[in-house]
Amino acid sequence: MKYLVKLVFLFSFILVACSSQPPATAAPTQRIVSSATNTPLPTATITPTDTPAPIPTQTLEESTPVKPSVFLISWDGGRADMVYDWMAAGQLPNFANLAANGVRAEYAITVDPSLTASAHNSISTGSYPNRTGIVSNAFHNPNDSFYWYRQGFFEPLDDAEPVWATASRAGLTSAALFFPGGSPSFPAQTADYTIGYGVRDAYSRQVKVQMAPFEDDWAGSAPETFSPPYQGSFVIPEVARVHVYLYDPTDDGVPNHDAVLLNIERRFEPDIPAVHAGQWSPLHLVKSTSSGADFLVQNIDLERAVPEVTLFHSAVYHNTAAPRELLEELNDKFGFFPAGADSYALEHGWITDEDYLTMLERASAWMAEVSAWVYTTYQPDLLMTWQNNFDSAGHVWFLNNERQPNYSPELAARYADYYAQAAVAADRALDIMLDVIDLEQTTLIMVSDHGMAPVHTTVYVNTVLEWAGLLRLDNRNYIDVDRSRAFAVVSGGAVHVYINLLDHERDGFVSPEAYSGVQAQIVDALVSLTDPDTGELVFQRVFRQDELSFINLDHPNAGDVFAQVNPGYVLDGWRGKNRIFEPANYYGQHGYDSALPEMHGLFIAAGAGVPRTGEVIPPISVVDYAPTIAQILGFEPAPTVDGTPILALIKHE
Numbered sequence: 228m229k230y231l232v233k234l235v236f237l238f239s240f241i242l243v244a245c246s247s248q249p250p251a252t253a254a255p256t257q258r259i260v261s262s263a264t265n266t267p268l269p270t271a272t273i274t275p276t277d278t279p280a281p282i283p284t285q286t287l288e289e290s291t292p293v294k295p296s297v298f299l300i301s302w303d304g305g306r307a308d309m310v311y312d313w314m315a316a317g318q319l320p321n322f323a324n325l326a327a328n329g330v331r332a333e334y335a336i337t338v339d340p341s342l343t344a345s346a347h348n349s350i351s352t353g354s355y356p357n358r359t360g361i362v363s364n365a366f367h368n369p370n371d372s373f374y375w376y377r378q379g380f381f382e383p384l385d386d387a388e389p390v391w392a393t394a395s396r397a398g399l400t401s402a403a404l405f406f407p408g409g410s411p412s413f414p415a416q417t418a419d420y421t422i423g424y425g426v427r428d429a430y431s432r433q434v435k436v437q438m439a440p441f442e443d444d445w446a447g448s449a450p451e452t453f454s455p456p457y458q459g460s461f462v463i464p465e466v467a468r469v470h471v472y473l474y475d476p477t478d479d480g481v482p483n484h485d486a487v488l489l490n491i492e493r494r495f496e497p498d499i500p501a502v503h504a505g506q507w508s509p510l511h512l513v514k515s516t517s518s519g520a521d522f523l524v525q526n527i528d529l530e531r532a533v534p535e536v537t538l539f540h541s542a543v544y545h546n547t548a549a550p551r552e553l554l555e556e557l558n559d560k561f562g563f564f565p566a567g568a569d570s571y572a573l574e575h576g577w578i579t580d581e582d583y584l585t586m587l588e589r590a591s592a593w594m595a596e597v598s599a600w601v602y603t604t605y606q607p608d609l610l611m612t613w614q615n616n617f618d619s620a621g622h623v624w625f626l627n628n629e630r631q632p633n634y635s636p637e638l639a640a641r642y643a644d645y646y647a648q649a650a651v652a653a654d655r656a657l658d659i660m661l662d663v664i665d666l667e668q669t670t671l672i673m674v675s676d677h678g679m680a681p682v683h684t685t686v687y688v689n690t691v692l693e694w695a696g697l698l699r700l701d702n703r704n705y706i707d708v709d710r711s712r713a714f715a716v717v718s719g720g721a722v723h724v725y726i727n728l729l730d731h732e733r734d735g736f737v738s739p740e741a742y743s744g745v746q747a748q749i750v751d752a753l754v755s756l757t758d759p760d761t762g763e764l765v766f767q768r769v770f771r772q773d774e775l776s777f778i779n780l781d782h783p784n785a786g787d788v789f790a791q792v793n794p795g796y797v798l799d800g801w802r803g804k805n806r807i808f809e810p811a812n813y814y815g816q817h818g819y820d821s822a823l824p825e826m827h828g829l830f831i832a833a834g835a836g837v838p839r840t841g842e843v844i845p846p847i848s849v850v851d852y853a854p855t856i857a858q859i860l861g862f863e864p865a866p867t868v869d870g871t872p873i874l875a876l877i878k879h880e
């Protein structure tokens with residue numbers, strides 16, 4: 228099995244430095260030594276030709292009937308036109324081969340708001356947010372304090388069921404891997420095999436470790452050093468103390484300390500490799516939970532009075548999965564959940580764009596390997612998995628126009644190249660999964676939850692409410708819940724505004740008689756907001772609660788006013804800013820009107836039951852996937868499903 232070989236490389240996740248003396252601050256040039264990056268162009272499972280391959284003849288033994296199965300991959304943030312362009316340009320050979328030997332949709336229409344949590348819960352259930360109740364990435368619940376909001380990723384569904392749960396009830400075996408809404412914490416939403424998004428134990432950080440002469444107090448036998456070694460340590464709060472051993476492994480007559488050993492037990496362990504400046508290394512930090520992080524040795528400075536090693540560590544994560552045996556196998560075979568591309572660290576200048584791409588590639592390959600392993604090991608009838616390449620790349624590198632801060636043609640070209648490299652990593656992840664998928668037996672469905680649009684301006688929408696006299700802050704800029712009539716919770720290009728209504732909100736005081744007046748005031752403040760630079764309207768559309776059925780968002784969680792800005796603007800819910808507008812501090816966002824071409828997602832299907840025509844089918848909706856899967860696998864969809872089966876995938880059965 229090819230993927231097991233790749234696994235070995237994944238475990239020895241180490242980068243090669245370009246030199247032993249990297250610059251202190253500049254980006255070290257680095258390459259991952261793993262088959263994932265070093266293999267030549269991935270070999271496609273389907274013949275790369277426009278001529279449809281011959282229909283496979285039935286050669287299986289009578290005793291092993293073909294069992295239909297569905298493998299669905301959600302490519303988060305995969306914008307239809309961009310992905311299709313990369314395919315046409317030859318950069319995504321596996322994507323292109325599947326489309327050429329299957330079907331693709333012109334585009335897929337996502338839900339409103341076009342956000343990860345709302346869209347994924349609609350993908351998995353076939354129901355709109357007015358049923359799922361997952362109306363956004365973040366929303367307020369009236370049972371909480373007025374200033375509080377909840378994450379859509381960690382809230383249970385209201386009146387909808389994930390298709391993996393429906394399949395399981397129908398007697399089939401299902402798997403939901405990393406899929407938003409699939410969590411071992413919600414029994415009604417688990418598949419037979421569920422792996423959640425990893426649980427974070429600590430944030431990422433850059434640390435400068437002061438080194439001192441080694442005191443020879445580590446257990447085990449030290450590696451050979453040709454100059455006196457150093458030691459130091461630092462604490463990741465509530466996780467572990469990490470010990471650092473710095474030595475000189477080269478017998479060249481020069482004291483060049485360029486190798487670092489990281490350890491949590493002050494023990495020399497032969498299987499933990501030395502790390503050099505510019506290299507990454509994974510390290511397990513908590514045995515009981517199998518928590519761990521990836522460490523990047525950024526600089527080794529011996530010129531200072533006190534020698535110093537600069538390290539960056541990713542956020543610390545551990546796996547979450549059910550049943551228990553799956554979790555144990557996962558920890559054992561694959562180690563901790565990798566943190567993925569870290570925009571927080573990039574924003575703080577702790578990592579470079581190259582490092583960000585490396586983290587993205589590492590998470591992508593890891594999740595693909597795990598998905599391939601679950602598929603072969605447990606042979607589910609339905610597997611749904613998730614990949615974040617396009618989204619992670621789009622948020623930080625979607626620089627393509629002069630209105631965006633720091634725009635230059637050179638920087639735009641550099642970022643476009645990173646964005647494309649993230650896409651290429653998606654194609655490599657697909658290759659890993661295609662290695663184990665038998666397309667004669669399995670229908671492969673590839674989707675995305677939303678697109679991506681470039682942004683130039685941040686809009687502090689709670690300042691809008693504050694200046695309209697609707698929101699009151701105390702001297703610490705906390706919300707004064709006794710005097711605030713409205714509060715905004717934002718996600719990307721969308722905002723939910725909640726009114727502090729008496730007998731509805733926990734802290735409510737706005738009388739029912741005053742409600743519509745407050746609501747009108749909010750609508751007016753948003754509708755009339757114009758960009759001081761251009762005079763253009765900031766909001767594309769503003770809805771009162773009673774108008775939200777128009778976009779299938781009529782659910783109490785959605786608030787009293789819901790609005791979406793025009794692409795280019797991005798909302799921020801931070802309070803206490805004495806301004807409304809500011810240049811955006813990142814480059815891509817979503818959450819906008821789902822009808823906009825920028826928000827359209829991709830759809831590609833191939834394999835069992837799919838015509839091998841390379842046909843482009845008319846636009847479809849993300850709520851159509853769940854009923855399509857039910858039809859392919861032969862079970863009744865949940866009664867709460869809003870979508871309809873996609874004809875191109877079922878009529879040729």
Ligand SMILES: [Zn+2]
Nearest residue numbers: 303304343676
């Ligand atoms: Zn997303």
